[in-house]
Amino acid sequence: MPEGMQLLDGIADVYVADNQDPNNYLDEMRDAAALIVRIAKCDANAIENSPKLKVIGRTGVGYDSVDVKKATELGIPVVITPGANNRSVAEHAVA
Numbered sequence: 393m394p395e396g397m398q399l400l401d402g403i404a405d406v407y408v409a410d411n412q413d414p415n416n417y418l419d420e421m422r423d424a425a426a427l428i429v430r431i432a433k434c435d436a437n438a439i440e441n442s443p444k445l446k447v448i449g450r451t452g453v454g455y456d457s458v459d460v461k462k463a464t465e466l467g468i469p470v471v472i473t474p475g476a477n478n479r480s481v482a483e484h485a486v487a
Contacts, residue, residue, distance in 0.1 A: 414438035421445075429457060436462040452477040 400406055407420045412432045414421055421427070421442040427434060428449040436459045439445065448458055448470045455470055463470050 414442075418442075432457065434458045434463075439463055439466060439468065447471060449473070 409417050414432060414434055415438050418441050421438060423444055424442055425444050425446045427445060430451045434448055434457060439459060439462045445468055448463055448468060450458055450472050453472050453474050458470050460470050
């Protein structure tokens with residue numbers, strides 16, 4: 393969303409991946425302080441190879457695509473955004 397990207401403008405360098413597996417862009421992950429995932433799978437390898445990672449954000453609810461155990465071991469909180477996808481889910485259900 394452009395509004396979200398505007399909030400980060402001038403505050404952070406943003407890398408938007410075109411691949412759902414962070415293991416395919418570990419070079420970019422080495423300097424990442426945050427990872428926001430939608431459909432990506434964030435496994436232990438991606439987390440371990442992101443030494444500056446401070447938080448993992450998952451849009452919507454559920455942690456199934458993030459290795460929460462590894463993140464917790466490394467002191468990295470995993471957060472979700474409950475309610476963020478309500479409208480899309482409702483539209484999908486009706487369709």
